[in-house]
Amino acid sequence: MIKLAVLGCGRIGQMHARNVSNHPDFSLAAVYDVNKEFGEKIANELNVPLVSDDKEIFEDKEIDAVLIASPTDTHIEFIEKSVATNKPVYCEKPIDLDILKVNECAKRLKANKVPIHLGFNRRFDPGHVEAKEVLKSGEIGDLHQVLITSRDPGLPSWEYYQAAGGLLRDMTIHDFDISRFMLDEDPIKVFAITNALIEPKLKTELNDADTVMIIMETASGKQCHINNSRSSAYGYDQRIELVGNKGMVLSDNKKINNVRKFSSNGETTSVVEHFFLERYYDAFMNGLSSFASCIKNNTAPEVGFEDGRKALLLAEAAYESLKTHQMINVNYD
Numbered sequence: 001m002i003k004l005a006v007l008g009c010g011r012i013g014q015m016h017a018r019n020v021s022n023h024p025d026f027s028l029a030a031v032y033d034v035n036k037e038f039g040e041k042i043a044n045e046l047n048v049p050l051v052s053d054d055k056e057i058f059e060d061k062e063i064d065a066v067l068i069a070s071p072t073d074t075h076i077e078f079i080e081k082s083v084a085t086n087k088p089v090y091c092e093k094p095i096d097l098d099i100l101k102v103n104e105c106a107k108r109l110k111a112n113k114v115p116i117h118l119g120f121n122r123r124f125d126p127g128h129v130e131a132k133e134v135l136k137s138g139e140i141g142d143l144h145q146v147l148i149t150s151r152d153p154g155l156p157s158w159e160y161y162q163a164a165g166g167l168l169r170d171m172t173i174h175d176f177d178i179s180r181f182m183l184d185e186d187p188i189k190v191f192a193i194t195n196a197l198i199e200p201k202l203k204t205e206l207n208d209a210d211t212v213m214i215i216m217e218t219a220s221g222k223q224c225h226i227n228n229s230r231s232s233a234y235g236y237d238q239r240i241e242l243v244g245n246k247g248m249v250l251s252d253n254k255k256i257n258n259v260r261k262f263s264s265n266g267e268t269t270s271v272v273e274h275f276f277l278e279r280y281y282d283a284f285m286n287g288l289s290s291f292a293s294c295i296k297n298n299t300a301p302e303v304g305f306e307d308g309r310k311a312l313l314l315a316e317a318a319y320e321s322l323k324t325h326q327m328i329n330v331n332y333d
């Protein structure tokens with residue numbers, strides 16, 4: 001069993017702590033949160049030690065690995081502490097909001113061999129994985145287009161927007177990553193439009209948006225379209241279409257169950273899973289399995305630091321496109 005500690009016990013940290021304690025490859029060794037109340041809640045629920053300083057985790061030789069689920073601006077510091085103490089690390093996305101800081105960190109970690117697994121959980125969703133397997137089998141022929149829809153079920157709080165660092169680096173970052181996973185190639189051109197159609201003051205007060213469309217192109221000419229919304233009237237909408245010259249494969253929304261009801265009003269089916277904690281439960285667990293496997297087999301993480309850096313570079317290119325109204329050539333240096 002890999003003894004793992006969770007840093008940050010908020011919305012996603014609590015989920016990770018529960019998942020880690022239910023995962024056959026891990027045991028939850030400790031949790032830490034600067035806000036003792038949040039830490040205590042999950043420590044009591046799972047009956048694990050709560051430490052009062054992250055030092056207690058990094059200096060503990062009995063702890064094998066760490067999972068960073070604290071706010072984005074703490075990720076680089078915790079990644080570097082994990083590497084310095086030789087503890088493989090699972091870090092939530094994004095690495096940071098500032099690409100310059102990420103590039104500086106990449107330079108400092110150039111010779112690093114400690115696994116850094118990035119929390120791009122969608123790569124491990126069974127439907128998305130199966131869609132990619134269908135593509136690889138040749139069933140839909142040569143890939144021409146990837147279409148990614150990602151719409152949240154409802155608006156977050158104003159405080160959330162203020163801390164999130166903008167739609168493209170916070171939310172679309174998942175789609176930039178999954179586009180690279182599906183295309184199996186780096187997009188080299190990006191064009192973006194955004195608007196605040198749902199919450200207009202996002203634009204006027206935070207220069208942010210709630211609705212986005214992106215188009216991208218790879219060197220071989222494959223096309224990708226991403227559309228995001230911070231709120232969707234019909235629930236969490238997560239679909240990916242891969243279109244080839246011989247067919248199309250769709251990784252569809254996940255419904256709560258398979259019940260279909262028939263009445264004078266016609267047919268209704270079950271609603272979709274509420275939000276990411278439910279929709280991507282399997283993906284989060286499979287992501288942990290992948291992390292465990294890279295630790296046990298001494299292999300590189302399936303999704304690592306460089307993937308996090310490249311996703312952020314695509315977000316940077318999209319912001320540049322918004323400013324200039326031009327198609328931007330992506331520079332991956």
Ligand SMILES: NC(=O)c1ccc[n+]([C@@H]2O[C@H](COP(=O)([O-])OP(=O)(O)OC[C@H]3O[C@@H](n4cnc5c(N)ncnc54)[C@H](O)[C@@H]3O)[C@@H](O)[C@H]2O)c1
Pocket residue numbers: 007008009010011012013032033034035038069070071072074092093094119120121276
């Ligand atoms: N993969 C995904 O789908 C996904 C979903 C949500 C959030 N995230 C990412 O996870 C991270 C956390 O997001 P969240 O929504 O859980 O935030 P949150 O605000 O709910 O939780 C963050 C927690 O970290 C604690 N914290 C703050 N500073 C800390 C520090 N220095 N050390 C330890 N704990 C500290 C806070 O007290 C809080 O409890 C963010 O980077 C976010 O982008 C990823």
